[in-house]
Amino acid sequence: MADLKTLLPELQNALERRQLDAANDLLSKAKRALLIQNALIPTPTTPPQLVVLARQVLELGALASIRQTDAQTFTRYYQQLQPFYDLERHVGGPNQPKAKVDVSTSQRSKITGLYLLLLLSSGDSANFHTVLEGLVEEASLKDARVEDDAYIKYPVDLERNLMEGSYDKVWRETKSERVPDEDFGLFSNVLIGTIRSEIGDCSEKAYPSLPISNAKNLLFLESEGAVIEFAEQRGWILRDGRIYFPVEPESAIRSEKDILLASGTVIENTLGYARELETIV
Template sequence: MSNLQSLHQSLVSSVSKKDYETASKQLSQLKIALLQHNALIPSADVSADILVGSREVLEIGAIVSIHLGDESAFLRYYAQLQPFYASQALNKSPSKNKNKIVGLYLLLLLTKNNIADFHTTIENIPDVEQDVFLGYPVTLERWLMEGSYDKVWLATKGSRVPSEEYAMFSEVLVGTIRHEIASCSEKAYASLPVSNAKQLLFLDSEGAVIEFAAERNWEVRDGRIYFPQEEADKASLSSQSIINYAIGYAQELENIV
């Protein structure tokens, strides 16, 4: 028991210092120790104190995985946490981090456009929009459904983001939206002024537009972006039409309903 407490304290210390590489190694040691105590799955044979510690370790593991950019590890930790969140033995010691972890999972689902699992997850969560961590991805999903991508972009900035980890997933989400809009723009326009593309793609500067254009092999000259010509004629669509078309969240939601 003392070894578990020592390892746990060392893990918390590493995370507080943002030393996530060291924390990852400590997590591996802790999970082995917890396995030896049969504490990686809730059981009536294991004391509630140890199970609470196990739950916290797994929650820290999920957070560390995000900082290390390991999506698969985050999903594994999320799956391992579900029996702990459902355990009646832990009802007297509810997790302070559960909503944060679940909210991060919801945000990850949005980045994957996995709307079915998103709605399945929130189906049985009461007052989901009242919680800062759960309400954030739910609000983003509603704006995505409406095509209000400008609101999504603003919500990923600064103090509007619930935590540092949310900011990481939010950035991925904006990147997904940006590339979808870019793909639609290629089909809808022969060319666009760089200044217009900056607004359309939610980029901070015209220099960022030029860098983005280079990534997609767009030609930039005389202040305009020229898209690859796949068809002889391209329809001229308004910027709002492009944005509304960019991601099929609304259609996806209708299919689910």
């Protein structure tokens, strides 16, 4: 346990300084120490102080994986943390006994919020709602709401906007001061990339062509140069300041009068294909 107490401050310092190679080395040493003490999974006989140290190591590992843009490793850390979070799941609820494990340093809400954002950015709606329903039930037992936690509120609000097709709101949320922590920036950017790709797919089906200037707003891109780069990646044709989409035989008879353009703001309910999913209130 003494080794862990020494390693944790070093690991925290390495992460704060973005020294990720050093953090990875320290994480390996810390997890070996936990393995030797049989503390990677808590049991009723695991000393409470060791449970806290183990949880902190795994949480720092999860954050290190986020900062290395490694979603797969982050997911593994999230799963490893669940037995530790189960110990604190009902702390503070009515008629609950006093916690045997100190939860004051827990980063559970942040790690969970990041996991929800990962699920959202990867389009895993089923698991997103499964996790969220558990959080809603837990909060209700404490006479609270999930939206009271800023880390959970952020992905919940984004998901609601996505279901409404309000992609402009999603974009504004990811660029505003309401982003609860810089570690949320990675998955926010991934989410915007996913939305941009979906808008591109739908644009190909809805329009024969669009002016590059309007496509910039529609795709949430910062410049016309970025639009050109995006268009080239998708194999769109660029000519005379317009983007021409591939024409499918059945949709070849379309006229310019049918085209609705975005000017300064995104088309309301972008291209008319808002997702019809149930909203969790």
